[in-house]
Amino acid sequence: MENKLCIITGANSGIGFETTKALAQKGAYVVMVCRNEEKAEAAKEQIIKETGHSGLEIVLCDFAIQAEIVEASKRIKQKFDKIDVLINNHGFLASERNETVDGLEETFAVNHIGYFLFTNLLLDHIKAAENARIINVASEAHRAGEFDPDNLQLQEGFKPFKAYGNSKLFNILFTKELAHRLVDTDVTVNCLHPGVVASNFGQSGSWLMSFLYTIGKPFMRSNKKGAETQIYLATSDEVENTSGAYFKDKKKTNPSRIARDADAAKKLWEISEDLCGF
């Protein structure tokens, strides 16, 4: 990974932190895209201390705010000519239905539009690298998701886990349509489930979700183990020519039927373009 530029979102915590550390250990230059400067600086310092590798920098971005996504991508594009690896890793679970400054339901905005807009804004720089890779962190929670183009943002029937499951389904549909659009390039895009991981995930959800995550932690896999599949997708020669796939434990696996629906993937892309003002 030496001389490779990797961009990773949500790099300060959980599996994003472990992935950043592993990429740094392998010699990559890593841009940590995070929303909280203090947490990001602490994570960066810890990684430098543990790896002895100082090729890391922070770009701040709250993925709930489209203007910040535009600004963060501009900063990256001004500084670097090409991007070898983009890992869309950040994610969260809302406790109730809130709308962002852009008027979008927050889970949909952060978990789906965050990946969609950021990737599209960086795409020319990704295409400029040789054999670049895009990795989207999805989840088995997508199996609880539904694709209803008239209710993507759950104006009707909002439930926190429903919104989360939908957003993770949209990560897979986004991967599928992007792979289709990139078929004539040497860029690959894949997505994954990291396992059930004892990260900080779930703390922003309802008290019940936060409680379940806290008491369940001893039975969950470590952040280091949870990061393995995305590190594999970012670095292994074995997946050099694989695109549009969903992985679990470093193996290709079938997502739900709706996650494999090409028409749903195309429709979601078109709606997302409109919502980003493309």
Ligand SMILES: NC(=O)c1ccc[n+]([C@@H]2O[C@H](COP(=O)([O-])OP(=O)(O)OC[C@H]3O[C@@H](n4cnc5c(N)ncnc54)[C@H](OP(=O)(O)O)[C@@H]3O)[C@@H](O)[C@H]2O)c1
């Ligand atoms: N943990 C699991 O069991 C599990 C299972 C399946 C899939 N996943 C997926 O794995 C990915 C990583 O999660 P994790 O388990 O490592 O959880 P985590 O420890 O909570 O890390 C999530 C990261 O996302 C960032 N983030 C959340 N909202 C953001 C926003 N609006 N703008 C910018 N950054 C934001 C967080 O920043 P702050 O630190 O500032 O909050 C944090 O860096 C997520 O996509 C999640 O959906 C996790």
